[in-house]
Amino acid sequence: MSSQNEAAYLDAARSSPLAVKDAPEPAPPSSNQLIIKAKAIAVNPMDAMIQQTGMIVPPEAYPYILGCDVAGEVVAVGSSVAKVKPGDRVLACAERGCFQKFNTVDQSLVTKIPQNVKDTEACVLPLALCTAAVTLFQKDTLALDLPRLDARPNGKVVLAWGGASAVGTNGIQLLKAAGYDVAAVAGNRNHQYCKDLGADYVFDHKSADVEKEIIETLKEKSFAGVACFIMSMDIIAACARIADQLGDNPKNKFVGTVLAPGMNYQGPLPDGVSIGYTWGDSLKYNEVGPAIWDKWLTPALANGSMKCKPDPEVVGKGLESVQAGLDQVASGVSAKKIVIEIA
Template sequence: MARANTAAWLMSKQEKPLVIAEAPIPAPKPRGVLIRVHAIALNPVDAAIQNAGLLWEEYPLIIGSDLAGKIVEVGSEAEAAGFRVGDRVLAGVEKGAFQEYCSADIGLVAKIPEHVSYAQGCVLPMGISTAAVTLFHAENMALDLPQVEPKPNGQVVVVWGGSSSVGSCGIQMLCAAGYQVIGVAGASNFQYCKELGASHVFDHKSDNVEQDLIAALEASGKKFAGVFSAIMGLEVLRACVRIADKLGHVNKSRIVGTVVPPDMPMLPLPNLPAGVRYAYCRGPTDFLPDSALRDIFGWDTKPMAGFEKAVFAKWLPLALRSGQLKCKPEPFIVGRGLDSLQDACDLMAKGVSAQKLVVELE
């Protein structure tokens, strides 16, 4: 039987609602796979694209970056890398997740075990890719890579926004790399962050959070390795800059990881003290050899040098299988079918905490 595809289209800039209509089935490139999508996770950028018209200029457009499903077609290089028709996978894409069939580059595809549902698997790709490039890439914070059997390395990292999607993935990967993690989150999410591996968690609403955090870091007896702001916010970034300036005694630790690239107009980054610099990721873009956003904005390519394989191809599938990596934040099922995606976008625009909004397709 011939396949047919349907998508939730954003027909023009800042238009609502998404329009459910036929779509061509994307053909996978040699490095790609075609996935029958079973679950889609929402990210804040999805609501921002629809409501504020960010990033893309050509419409109609199929947005969405996080998905999970079953492979139905495999490119030649993807087959050589071990992917097969029938594999259950999670995947990240620059755009195009809001449809029944989606093609994805294997740099952001990972197999998922049977005990992980599609709804669980789809919460990870954007969070993993954003945190991983910021924390571990040689041109960014250059921290140790996650391992299935980690050994403590005597170093500590701060993750501000630990209950966010990126923060949840960051905490788990840092623990898997042997770091002690100190988190910052809302008081209601303290236990959540500790279950992910944070040794201590501080309340972001406390007037003394910065001082208490610095005191805990100084009392830990461990080497300060850096601070990662896993959420947007000018005051959050200013606090992270002050922490790096106060505690970073070598160039490598005087780095503030951020989810906001300095050339993005949505948030002007604070000026930096001498010797402190930003490390950042542009989400899936930094993992993909062919990037439309890179071409649109003229971004430089970060050389991967096998980095993406170390995270997505090697560590991630094994960590899921063993239970070392949890699919967090927990999926909150908004509905079933493409017509639930507009409701999910509207909910995302209102903000969520320690949850990932998910729409199931079948």
């Protein structure tokens, strides 16, 4: 590689703005890795939370590079990488470190971007898609049926609380591709958005009677569980009460959450209801990762059944714009993803 690498560094816990400076050239990729020249990156709430609180990053890891979502061009591949080659356009999910010009990533959470999708669109997906997939399909969470390109309705309904969030947006689309009916909970202004993604029922999270309305509407349906895509103990408690009312066995008296393992839910839990935890990239260690990233995602994007949602809002060009993106995510977004063009 000839071009100089640069990164937007978090120099110390809670420091702001990020410092854009030269970064080391990436080492040659190991056998399972590839190097991507970033064209567009997206910001996640966790990036903003880490910058604001200093959580997760040990003191010795500074200066630190945030960022999990990248789309760009492959510039080098390791000896075992057969799914992509230099010159391919790809999207990828990294554990962290995407806020730089050259990203070294494991091949497991990488796939080609079809021609009909722009880099600024593709980069909205990676972490939100992975997180939703873990919550819905992993054996230690809801363990639902996996998505297929020829989706076959199975007549079962899943409640997706937080349908307009980035994770929920992916969750609705994954559930439809897996054959489920979806009942989405979102703000009123995003009800049409959720329906356009495929939601069969929508509920307003601000309604005082939302729990009652959900239970009344779904009580005669074949119920498959709750995915709570909002990190709130009160909402998880509400989801647990709903699962208690609508579920009739241990599999559907279950709330898959976006709480990371270790963030133990301490709230009330009706007898017989269980909670699942999610670590966004754990699917690369089990059958869910290949089912989504190797078999389903690229053709689903190419045929339009999977959409790059929430829509990107491009806040700037160049790594200098990443801080503006972090600030915007920290102040809250609704049904949109904050994106920075890199090249």
